[in-house]
Amino acid sequence: xxxxxxxxxxxxxxxxxxxxxxxxADWRAVRPVFNTSRCGHCGICYLQCPVxxxxxxxxxxxxxxxxxxxxxxxxxxxxxxxxxxxREENK
Amino acid sequence: MTTRITPRVEQVRVFDGNRACAYGxxxxxPDLVSCVPITPMTPMVEAVWxxxxxxxxxxxxxxxDGEINALSYCIGxxxxxxxxxxxxxxxxxxYMYEAYLKTxxxxxxxxxxxxxxxxxAPDGVVSSHQDFVTAxxxxxxxxxxxxxxxxxxxxxxxxxxxxxxxxxxxxxVCFDGYYLSYLTERVELPYQEDVDAFLAPLAQYDRPRLCLxxxxxxxxxTREELFAEWRHKHVVAQQKSKKKFEDIEExxxxxxxxxxxxxxxxxxxxxxxxxxxxxGSQTGAIKDVVDSRREKGEKIGAIRIRLFRPYPRERxxxxxxxxxxxxxxxxxxxxxxxxxxxxxxxxxxxxxLPENIPVTGFIVGIGGTDCSLEMVERAVDxxxxxxxxxxxxxxxxxxxx
Numbered sequence: 001x002x003x004x005x006x007x008x009x010x011x012x013x014x015x016x017x018x019x020x021x022x023x024x025a026d027w028r029a030v031r032p033v034f035n036t037s038r039c040g041h042c043g044i045c046y047l048q049c050p051v052x053x054x055x056x057x058x059x060x061x062x063x064x065x066x067x068x069x070x071x072x073x074x075x076x077x078x079x080x081x082x083x084x085x086x087r088e089e090n091k
Numbered sequence: 092m093t094t095r096i097t098p099r100v101e102q103v104r105v106f107d108g109n110r111a112c113a114y115g116x117x118x119x120x121p122d123l124v125s126c127v128p129i130t131p132m133t134p135m136v137e138a139v140w141x142x143x144x145x146x147x148x149x150x151x152x153x154x155x156d157g158e159i160n161a162l163s164y165c166i167g168x169x170x171x172x173x174x175x176x177x178x179x180x181x182x183x184x185x186y187m188y189e190a191y192l193k194t195x196x197x198x199x200x201x202x203x204x205x206x207x208x209x210x211x212a213p214d215g216v217v218s219s220h221q222d223f224v225t226a227x228x229x230x231x232x233x234x235x236x237x238x239x240x241x242x243x244x245x246x247x248x249x250x251x252x253x254x255x256x257x258x259x260x261x262x263x264v265c266f267d268g269y270y271l272s273y274l275t276e277r278v279e280l281p282y283q284e285d286v287d288a289f290l291a292p293l294a295q296y297d298r299p300r301l302c303l304x305x306x307x308x309x310x311x312x313t314r315e316e317l318f319a320e321w322r323h324k325h326v327v328a329q330q331k332s333k334k335k336f337e338d339i340e341e342x343x344x345x346x347x348x349x350x351x352x353x354x355x356x357x358x359x360x361x362x363x364x365x366x367x368x369x370x371g372s373q374t375g376a377i378k379d380v381v382d383s384r385r386e387k388g389e390k391i392g393a394i395r396i397r398l399f400r401p402y403p404r405e406r407x408x409x410x411x412x413x414x415x416x417x418x419x420x421x422x423x424x425x426x427x428x429x430x431x432x433x434x435x436x437x438x439x440x441x442x443x444l445p446e447n448i449p450v451t452g453f454i455v456g457i458g459g460t461d462c463s464l465e466m467v468e469r470a471v472d473x474x475x476x477x478x479x480x481x482x483x484x485x486x487x488x489x490x491x492x
Contacts, residue, residue, distance in 0.1 A: 004320055009259055009328070010198030011313055011321045012299050015306035022312055 024051065028070035030085040034062040038082035045074035045083060096285045098348030106278040108271035111239045112178070112204045112264070113138035114278075115246025117148050118286040119202075122173035125153040125164040129183040130216050131268035132206035136178060150176075158183040162190035162201070169199040170309045172300035174250065177201060180268055181208035181222045188226065194261045195230030197310050198325065200253030200298075201261040202246070203231075206272040207371070209458055217459025218269040220371060220423040223399070224432045230325055232258075232332050233400040235370050236266040237356075239276035244349055247286055251339045256296045258332050260325075265399070267422075269459065270372040281347055289346050329401045336398055354403035356395040359385060360410050363392030365474050368407075368433060369420040370396045373455065373462040377420060380467040391471065396433060404440045411441055416449045418474030420467070422456040430454075430486050449477040455489040466490070 006013070039060040046054045046061050053068040054061050063074070075083040106114065113135045116124065124143070126136040142148040151168075155161035158179055165175040179187065184205065194201050209219035223233055232252065236242045242264065249262040266272060301307055313321065337353035344350035358378055360366055367377050374395040384391045394410055396403060411417055421431020428435050434452035441448055453470045456462040466489040476483035 002320075002323055004324070006317060006320060008299060009256075009324055010299075011196065011310035012198075013308045013311045015308050022314075 024067045024069050025065055028065075028068060028088055030070045030072065030087050031065060031068065032063050032070070032072070032074050032083050033086050034060075035082045035084070036060045036062055038080050040080050040082075042079065044077050044079065048073050048077050096288050096346035098346065099282065099285070100279040101282045102280050104278050104280060105275050106239055106243075107134070107273050107275045108236075108239050108242050108266050109133075109135035109206065109273070110138055111243040111278050112246060112266070113142070114280065115243045116176050116204075117142050118281065118283060119176070119247060119250050119290065120148065120174070120287075121150050121176040121202075123151045123153065123164065123168040123175045124148075124177070125155055125161045125168075125175065126178050127155055127158050127161050127183060129158075129180050131208060131218070131272040132178050132180050132204065135204065135206070135272070139176075139178075158187035159190050162187040162194060162203075165201045166190060166194055166197065166199060169194075169201050170197065170301045172298070172302075174254070175201050176204075178204040178206070180206045181210055184222050184226060185210065188229075191226060191231070192229050193310075196321075196325070198259040198328070199261060200250075200259055202249045202253055203261065203263050204242075204246070205263050205265045206268040207265050208268040213458075215458055218267050218422075219457045219459070220265075220267070220421070221457065223263060223265045224423045224425075227400050227432070230329065231261050231263050231400060232329065232336075232398070233263040233265055234336075235397060235399050236264065236271065237351075237372055237374050237395060237397075239271060239274060240278050240349065241351055242266050242271065243278060243280070244343065244347065244351075247281075247289060248336070248339050248343055250290060251293065252332060252336055254293045254296065254298075255335055256298060258328050258335055259298060260328055260332060263400075265371070267372040274372075279349075285346065289343070333398065333401055333403060333405075351397060352395075354396075354398040354406045355410065356397055357410055358393040358395070360392035360394060362390055364390040364415040365418065365471065365478055366392045366394055366411060366414050366416075367418045367420060367467070367471065367474065368394045368396065368437060370399060370433060371422060373420065373422060376462050376464055376467050380464055380471060384471065402436055402440070407437065407440055408443055411437075411448065412444055413446065414448055416451065416474050416478035417441070418451045418453065418470050418477075420453045420455055420462070420470060422454075422462070424454060424457065434486070449480075451477050451483065452486040453489050454486065457490075460490040462489075
């Protein structure tokens, strides 16, 4: 007996409350740590992040790690060296 | 909701297949039309664009830079809830193949007209069924027409079928390039308000669509069990479309006075001992031979496969039960099996019948070659040998042997 889990007829999902996507946080070996006191709020990391994980907090930026793959682009591009990549435990 | 429409004809015109298809598009009022002209369907695109230029059709026109983009425009618009139309042929279908797969997988009710043409190589701008049969396993619904009037009628039925919430699948309306796309026939045009009334039930269905108020992920990046679930739903919807197609056609017959037999058209099959199976315009030649043989007292009939995907397995089994032999005339080949596609699929389907009916296969009409009455006579003679249990050739290429 076939059992369905999705209410949708096709490969669609409500984007509320969260985008339906792979839990790419699983892939992360290193994570960005934001030193918000060094952040100049220039927005470069916000623009560069391939998965949109960098969050604009009004006067500074930090990261929502839900989908962050730990690619390190933000840390490399930050002109103030406010972001450091830290190894995840057990990875 | 059912609408009562009394059959009536606004006017009778002489149209070729491209023009009849374009007129069907006009009547169905798509929101977006995206086509790249390609022989043998270029006049259809020109006619649709002329309708827009003349202010008769209020549709967004997209002059896409290549067929994959043309269909991708339809994917986007259809995801946002628009009614879309696209036409192409042969190499155009090949170029849009990735988007073609996505349209079906995303369950988007795009309607595509295909003036069928041979696939290159060898390079040949000539008629065949090879283009759509090559794409048969992409998850679309594929309907094949025999005449020009049927193209117009099928366009209208196609939107009803595609947009039904239990189906939600893209539909190919296929008609032979050249033989139908450029052939002129008498066509009865329905009234716009009757077509509006026929399509009106679709307005009550609200399918999930891309919008800012209630954001949707289309398609989700899916794997494992959920992927299998959506594949299963797709396959189930395709099977459901067989019955739904016949229901819609019955409603169409009541409203417009024409129908074509549903999934398959049966021609003198009831008492027939031999049945010739075919698809598309060449069935006309087969019906002529059936007529002349019947005058001589031979019990012979014909079946035209109209719904090619999903395959009308149950209807075929019902129609072929108890026959002495089946001859299958294909205007295509199935690579890997040295036969035509319908030969292969009918062989597979009739395994379920207890009688072990012999099947003979014929390749005819590929590369724009003719399917003459003499060739069909030969095909019938060979199939009679099979019915009598005599030695015969299993596959015959009628144009070259």
